[in-house]
Amino acid sequence: MREVAIIGIGGTKFGELWDMSLRDLGIQAGLAAVADAKLAAEDIDALYVGNMSAGRFIEQEHVAALIADYSGLARDNIPATRIEAAGASGGLAFREGYLAVASGMHDIVVVGGAEKMTDVGDVLAAEIQSTAADQQWEVVFGATLASLFAMIARRHMYEFGTTREQIAQVAVKNHKHGALNPNAQYQREIDLSTVLNASPVAEPLGVFDCAPLSDGAAAVVLCSMDRARSYTSKPIRIAASAQASDTLALHSRTTVTSFKATQVAAQRAFRQAGRRPEQVQLAEVHDNFTIAEILAIEDLGFFPKGQGGKATMDGETALGGKVAVNTSGGLKARGFPFGATGVAQLVELVEQLRGEAGKRQVPDATLGLAQNAGGTGATVVVSLLEVA
């Protein structure tokens, strides 16, 4: 296996982008990443696209070919592949691109993630989100994805004494970070009472515990490390990329207060990189619901199981804390276009590791982690990036 670097990044703003289609989003992000890497279109060997549900959102499948076509890459007939794993589609597309370069099959690969979600109404969008859960044995009975995370939250409170306020603090912290990110969907701070008094979605979770519906795209360019310095003076090494699965239905597991797939993917990633959780300075984690960030920071090994809520309330995951979590604003404030999210996490890490993150810069950042999850953690991808 060869070492692989990220040599270019690009992305759109996230939000309700009424004037942009899926193809507009994908192209804008992809072209920005290619320009950032100072590549010509003919340098690109393959395209991978993370997308969860274009078929339901815009009644268009076959979106990898679409984006290759409209970004001007199809003229060289390069392979273009769409990857789907619900909310983990982007992280998985990245991993497939990484494997393609690491194996020696390709030298330069573009990985994009895109989702156009606001062409449908809120109720239908939530139904599409719930297709990440088990349709036949959870959703048919009235469960929604929010309700499953609400039951995780209830169990975490029961088993570890985690408080409602500690869970809500995740949203407060991520909005504070989002206020520093010019590409975030929400760039305003909120206070704890706003989260606690918001209208309920699935108790104990309310509107401000849930990531929003968003349009957006993000892209990265991958290159073998031996060629990376001919394109950029700041290549970012992919120190590890690991993936794990778990049961599709939440109820098929012995515990719901850990995501085993996060734990296993993290162990594999740290082993591959020869690193430990204590060495990670910043992490982008999959906070599709506030409680999910608390599980993630425990399962990744940053804090002991059951201590994630307290650590959040104590500021240990904020900028300036022990490990800066979701400096981009996370899914909660940066926005959550499903298939784009896993790639956008990597874009944020690269900006930080290059020292180009502006007001939200983590000082002297050299090692960052991304955790991207699908559904209730049936697919998890954990990646580690470091300054080369």
Added chain:
Amino acid sequence: MATARFWRENPSRYNLKAVRCNNCGRVFFPPRGVCSVCHRKSIGKMECLNLKGEGEVFSFTVVHEAPSQFEILKPYMVVMVKMDEGVMLTSQLINSDPKDVKIGMRVKATLRRLGEDGPSGVIYYGYKFRPIEG
């Protein structure tokens, strides 16, 4: 949901049809052909059983933002129930006030209307949970 996609699961939705691995004793719901722990050692040893339908609340929530087909029910309760046979199920909890529901509460499965296939579609049924009195 297309009708066939629903009725082919009726044995488990109506009668809580499950399987037990006679190699390790684990129960699986809905039935599956191979034990996910014993793998090939379980071949030929997966035995059908119907769950008795009783268990305790493992976790619960009150749903306020619902899919269109459940709009009329909201707010409604969703629970994960640990059945006495050891397997866990997800469905609605009925006949109870959210204020009275606690983790560990004893509940029993009961057959109810779950929904229908579009405005003119076939009504389909399955289990919901209700508290066990006393």
